[in-house]
Amino acid sequence: MPQDMPPVGGYGPVQYKRNIPARGFRPITYLVGMHLLMGYGYYKLFHGIREQNELAREKVWGRLHILPLLQAEEDRDQVRRHFADKAREKELLGSESKVYNTERFVRPTFVYTPTKVTQ
Amino acid sequence: MAAREPQFNQQVLVDTTPMPADIPSVQEVGATSAPLTSAAYFIGDRCKAFNDDYMKCKQEANGRGEFDCLKEGRKVTRCAASVIKDINTHCLKQFTAHWECLENNNHHLWECRKPEMELNKCVFDKLGLKKTIPGAPEGQTPVHLRPKQIYAQFPGPQY
Numbered sequence: 001m002p003q004d005m006p007p008v009g010g011y012g013p014v015q016y017k018r019n020i021p022a023r024g025f026r027p028i029t030y031l032v033g034m035h036l037l038m039g040y041g042y043y044k045l046f047h048g049i050r051e052q053n054e055l056a057r058e059k060v061w062g063r064l065h066i067l068p069l070l071q072a073e074e075d076r077d078q079v080r081r082h083f084a085d086k087a088r089e090k091e092l093l094g095s096e097s098k099v100y101n102t103e104r105f106v107r108p109t110f111v112y113t114p115t116k117v118t119q
Numbered sequence: 120m121a122a123r124e125p126q127f128n129q130q131v132l133v134d135t136t137p138m139p140a141d142i143p144s145v146q147e148v149g150a151t152s153a154p155l156t157s158a159a160y161f162i163g164d165r166c167k168a169f170n171d172d173y174m175k176c177k178q179e180a181n182g183r184g185e186f187d188c189l190k191e192g193r194k195v196t197r198c199a200a201s202v203i204k205d206i207n208t209h210c211l212k213q214f215t216a217h218w219e220c221l222e223n224n225n226h227h228l229w230e231c232r233k234p235e236m237e238l239n240k241c242v243f244d245k246l247g248l249k250k251t252i253p254g255a256p257e258g259q260t261p262v263h264l265r266p267k268q269i270y271a272q273f274p275g276p277q278y
Contacts, residue, residue, distance in 0.1 A: 047269070048269060048270075051262065051269055051270065052270070054252075054255065054256075054261075054262035055228070055229055055262055055270065057252055057254060057255060057262075058228060058252050058262055058263060059228065061159075061160070061163070061252055061253060061254075062156055062159035062160060062163075062228070063159070064163070065159045065160060065162050065163025065166075065170070066155050066156075066159045066162055066163075066199070067170075067174075068166075068169075068170040068173045068174055068192075068195045069148060069155075069162065069166075069170075069195055069196060069199045071173075071177070071192075072173060072188075072191075072192030072193070072195045072196050073147055073148070073192075073196065075184075075185045075188065075189070075192055076138070076145070076147075076189065076192060076193075076196075078185050079138070079142070079185055079186060079189060080136065080137070080138045081134055081136075082185075083136075083138065083139050084134055084136035087136070087139075088136075104183060105183065105185045105186055111134070112134050113134070114133070114134060114135075
């Protein structure tokens, strides 16, 4: 009895690889695309930061223009309270005492609070 | 429970003794933050000399000078009050529109460019005061004149 032999012309090629097409684009496309997107983002960020700087400049200068006004009002209020304190002390004690060993105005640590509702 | 009245509140804390008569009195401006923010650049435009004078006085007094700079401070307040008064007489509608917009938008100037443009135009026509931002880079549109405000809730053309 003859032995089993390969078919004439040999066996066909064995398909060991799955025949699935590669998905998507070429990898270089993704690399370039990512960098383009990132470049766009940085472009917007650059202009956004410039705009923020200008808005901050606008805000600060607006504040600087009214700052002397606010400070003058505050100073006047301090002077008014200072004279009121002096007059009150004079009325209560009959004399004025110096708290600090200096002539300049020192902002008081404690402020006078009226006992009744004043405003 | 809690039948006791609160002892400390804003009402009782204010000492209302008036200023002594020998110091000239001045009417305070009395505007809140939004109108002041709205009018700040016009105040700065008209009152620059008084403001600089006052700040110089304060600086020469090493930042104190509460008593020494009273005179300069009165000038500053009178000048600012005159600006507010002029704006109120000539551009009340635009001014109110702008500062109410600021009030409603967390004092973000970039949200209120349309009322601001109208206010600036009116103030420039009637009073001749102009809003300029010192130190802004040259060759660019100043930020308050740009049609698009990229940080506004509606970033497109504002007017």
